[in-house]
Amino acid sequence: MYIIKLDAIGSTNAYLKELTLTSIPQDYTVVVSEHQTNGRGQMGTKWETEAGKNLTVSVFKKISKLNIQEQFYISMCVSLAITETLRKFQIKQLRIKWPNDILSANKKICGILIENIIKNNYMVGSIIGIGLNINQKFFNDLSQASSLSLLTGIIYSKEEILSEILKQIQFYFDLLESGKKSFIKNKYENQLFRMNKPSTFKLNNDETLSGIIKGIDNVGKLIIWTEDEIFRTFDLKEIKLLY
Known part of the structure; x- marks a missing residue:
């Protein structure tokens, strides 16, 4: 695992995407920044984060055993890796709001942006962007946003949480590469927000x-x-x- 640590960057996803223009990065290349000035969410939305308080990270994962129609499994694996990590830190009432927002007690605490790299109709890699609200206390007009610290009153180590996230991401991708697609899909659906309601x-x-x-x-x-x-x-x- 190769980790690049930056003080500030426009977007960790954009940084990784630029690397892929010249060559395919090493599997599990990680870019983490203390401050992201131009973070993005789903469908072009802006991801706002307070400098130094949260986790803004992107991971490059080589993909070789998925066809284009199966790319949503990447999103499922990452969503499950995040919820598994947060359970280990005693975060309660975790749910995945389709496709991959992570909620606790109906409050959004994490957003995921997946950007897949496809060449000649084959998937070769995925850039996995994660924005996790950890120690931020104020969210201005974002009434549905929260952070781990607001939920528990605890100040967390970002490095400790990142280490566990990377461990869980590897675990779920190992499951995917070993063909456990039904297991992953069932576990994802069991954690869907508002499922059967x-x-x-x-x-x-x-x-x-x-x-x-x-x-x-x-x-x-x-x-x-x-x-x-x-x-x-x-x-x-x-x-x-x-x-």
Whole structure:
């Protein structure tokens, strides 16, 4: 494992992506920064973080045994690695909000940005960006955000948490590479936020939809049993859970 530590960077994901333009980095190359000035979330959203308080890290993982249609397994592995890590630090009520936000007590504490590298229709690697709120105390107007310290009153060691996250990421990717896809998918679905509970969603045309999350399909789309008793699947850009 090769770890690059930076004081400040626009985006750890962008830093790793630039490295891949010349050659494929070493497996489990890690970039961690004390301050990220231009962090990104899903669908181009901005990830804001207070300097020195949180974990902003990106990991390069070589991918050789997944086809393009199976790339959501990467997201599942990382989500499970984060929740497993946080359980070891006694964080309660952990859930994965599809596709890969990590919640505790309905508050978002971690965001994950997966950027896969595909060449000649084959996956060769994945850049895994993780923003974990650890010791930050104030989130301005972000009412649904929280941090480990706010949840428990404890000041945490970022290095200790990063070490455990990297350990768990390796564990889950080892499972994936050994063919344990059904195990990973079942464990992911068992931790989905609002699984099997009546919920309200907003569609990309601004209409609302009532239904029950029943899991994900084989490519990671969300399966919802609607009030019309019809199973429908949705991609990330098509639906948003309201909570």
